[in-house]
Amino acid sequence: MTAPFAVQQIATLLAATAPSLQAELAALPEPLTRFCPAPGAWFINEVIGHLIETEERGFGGRIRRLLAQADYVCQPWDPDQVARERHDDQKLAADLLQEFAAIRAANLRFVPTLTPAQLTRTAQHPVVGILSVNDLLHEWVHHDHNHIKQILSNVQAWAWSHMGNAQRFSGEIVS
Numbered sequence: 001m002t003a004p005f006a007v008q009q010i011a012t013l014l015a016a017t018a019p020s021l022q023a024e025l026a027a028l029p030e031p032l033t034r035f036c037p038a039p040g041a042w043f044i045n046e047v048i049g050h051l052i053e054t055e056e057r058g059f060g061g062r063i064r065r066l067l068a069q070a071d072y073v074c075q076p077w078d079p080d081q082v083a084r085e086r087h088d089d090q091k092l093a094a095d096l097l098q099e100f101a102a103i104r105a106a107n108l109r110f111v112p113t114l115t116p117a118q119l120t121r122t123a124q125h126p127v128v129g130i131l132s133v134n135d136l137l138h139e140w141v142h143h144d145h146n147h148i149k150q151i152l153s154n155v156q157a158w159a160w161s162h163m164g165n166a167q168r169f170s171g172e173i174v175s
Contacts, residue, residue, distance in 0.1 A: 007119070010137045011111045017144045018101040021048070024151060025093050033093035037157035042083060044154050047147050048096040049088035050079055052103060057082075059140045060107035063114075063133050066123040074125040111137070 005013070025033070025044075033044040042050065055061065057077055066072045088096060119134040160167065 004134065005138065005141065007114050007137070008112060010141055011108060013141045014104065014111065014144065015108050017051075017148065018097070018104050020148060021097055021100070021151070024155070025097055028093070028155065030093065032155065032158050034089050035154060035158055037154050041154075042150070043089065044151050045088040045091060045093050045096055046083045046086075047151055047154075048093060048100055049086045049091075050083055051144070051147060052096065052100045053077075053079070053082050053086070054143065055100070055103040055107055058143070059136060060103075060110060062123075063136055064110070066121055066131075066133060066136075067118055072123040074123050074131065076125070076127050 028044070036043045057075075062074055066074075114133065114137075119137070120132055122130050122132045125131050
């Protein structure tokens with residue numbers, strides 16, 4: 001079994017997300033940020049909007065509430081519904097990323113202050129059960145990387161339809 005990340009390692013990984021997204025988005029044409037690669041999939045702007053929402057609903061805000069309230073019960077939410085309500089298709093990716101980066105910066109000031117005793121504090125989630133602060137911190141890292149991968153997959157889907165016969169290279173070892 002692997003060792004858990006230390007709090008400082010988690011903070012470092014979380015700090016890398018906004019610059020990674022900034023580098024990728026700076027290279028993309030704006031229409032790609034609103035491109036939906038498949039029915040039911042999110043376009044890039046929706047992914048960034050989701051990352052904004054999870055800073056408060058799912059991670060930094062949830063951890064703060066868990067630490068502040070005894071017997072805290074996490075409130076579930078529907079990410080697809082929230083994505084629809086946000087109307088991120090009408091926003092610029094750069095503006096969304098700026099909003100995300102500002103909220104993330106505040107959470108990055110908070111995460112390194114967590115103590116070993118706080119990492120073991122728990123809350124009840126009505127869907128998944130008991131969650132510790134440490135669980136949520138590790139999920140936060142996983143969540144970020146999952147959505148970075150999702151954004152990269154959208155870029156690949158955009159490129160795929162323009163690859164012609166080069167699509168045949170996909171999955172093959174090319175010498």
